[in-house]
Amino acid sequence: MTTVSIRNAVKVYSGGVRAVDRVSLEIRSGEFIVLVGPSGCGKSTLLRMIAGLEEFTEGSLRIGEVDATHLPARRRDVAMVFQNYALYPHMDVRRNLSFGLLQRRTHRGLAALLTPAGRAGRRTETAEIEHRVRDAAAMLGLSPLLDRRPSQLSGGQRQRVALGRALVREPSVFLFDEPLSNLDAKLRHEMRAEIRILHRRLRATMVYVTHDQEEAMSLGDRILVMHGGRVMQAGTPAELYREPQNRFVAGFVGSPAMNFAEGILRREGASIRFTRGDASVRVADSRAPTAPASGEAPAIIGVRPEHLSIAPEGYGAIPARVEAVEFLGDRADVLVETPFGRWTMRIASPSAPIEGATMHIAPDADAVHFFRTGAEGERW
């Protein structure tokens, strides 16, 4: 049960590439933190800096009470699960699981073999290691596979061995570097649940990296959305989903992605009106608390597909023409052409219109978001 504290972490590679740009993060003991973002956002680099596989250019790291900023990887009490498993191909599963523990024995070398105390200590350690390996194997369903080599295992089995290797070490912090990326969708779903159960059982501090926002939302107690080496927003899955603080997070979290349109924002009494061309949307001013009190401001409206519904023609409804309908079982994704651009809406499949139909749609007034048009795209 260990806290992790990162202060102003910076990583600059030769050539000037700023992979991590002033990231600070306080991870509570037993918390499951997910670092998520597109390729090249710095999430894996930050994870590797925690592991000790990358040096800090600036900033500091504390793991528990220990200043780990410049500690070699093998001296930090962390275990990592890699994307491509990184199992030792020349060792069987049992040996793969026990290898890390064997390197950390206190009774080793000639002294351990030549003295009675050393030999007794070694026997105790060996028994402890075997016990841990057996337990981890049982927990992960690996017991029948202990004598097999990695080449004789399926992808899912290999990933369990990689997980088991971290588990037996009983580290202060578990690190996961996109461990499920190489698995098929069904297996990914199953392993996700297993990781969640593992975390609940162990209550260990876990830092998990993924590019899949759905995975992040389903696993994390808290999520850090990263982009260009910086943290765009940190919060619970619900916070990120309901109150994205900038356009990047709004567009990244949620599937299908949020619909956007550029237009003009104007205050009208206790309301906010967003206009683009002839079409407009009016919502309570609480949806854009920092909108200017008078005058207009350029803005980007954001509405999630699941917050759009078919509405009767009338005040506030936006005209739409159905371009395509994707049937997904109980729901359907409908692509519509509107004055705000081509938008996607997600509705219950019995209500799905036919392609080519014209209709009106309206957003859920409590779920409309407004962002500034600048590069940062913060919330209004």
Added chain:
Amino acid sequence: MKRGRPMHPFAAAGVYALLALGTIVMVAPLLWMLLVSLQDEAGALRATVTADPTRLIPRDPQWSNYAESLRRMGSEPWVGFLDALSNSIIVTALVTLGTVLSSSLVAFAMARVRFRGRRPLFLLMLATMMLPAQVTLIPLFMLFRGLGWIDTLLPLVVPAFFGSAFFIFLYRQFIVQIPEALFEAARLDGLSWLGLWWRVVLPLCRPVTAICVVFTFIFVWNDFLAPLVYLHSTEEATLSVALNSFRNQYGGVNRLHLLMAASLATMLPCIVLFIAAQRQFVQGLGAGAVKG
């Protein structure tokens, strides 16, 4: 030759004839040596003048020639041969061990340790492969003479522990293909750089090590130049030098049977090794074509 389509009978016959001819050309000298080694003195003399291959086949094979020739090697019966044999074994074993250990270690550093000047150093090392042994012979001799190592096995053995450019290249090309994540996992498991080399790199490099062992063995066992230059006394001689001295004594045409027997006996370990490790030979020959 396309798979699934049998060759035309004439074409097949032509290919086989060519292969048979090539085989005969390659095997003929060895076969001649074997047949002469089993002759008596008269038979050996006849073998050098006859063009009729059937006359080479001994009517009464003298298998005792092998024991006799090895007994006569060197100044004292059997001692000369046993001294030379033990020296060859010691040199070959130590050089093979040294080459494998040092080449794999240097290759690991070249492949996985990031340090300034790594690439120029690697290219410089590769460039030394262009130097023929004859060019470095004199400066090395002067160096070893200054160290007082002449007429000992040290000049033959010690340089092997400083790496061989060709095998460093081979190991490096192999190690570069090992996923970096494996090394990172091992570092997190608690291995130091040396531990990484001993417990991860060497076990995974078994194919390259097999090639290295086989080729080093063949080269060192048969090496004549270095032992000739550095070893002067008969006690220090290796088999190749002892065989040369034997040739000076027994090279006359009427004693060819003994020379052939001694030569074949000396070659035997290499022949056995080839039969046991054919795959590594072929892999080693194609090793220059590794990708990456």
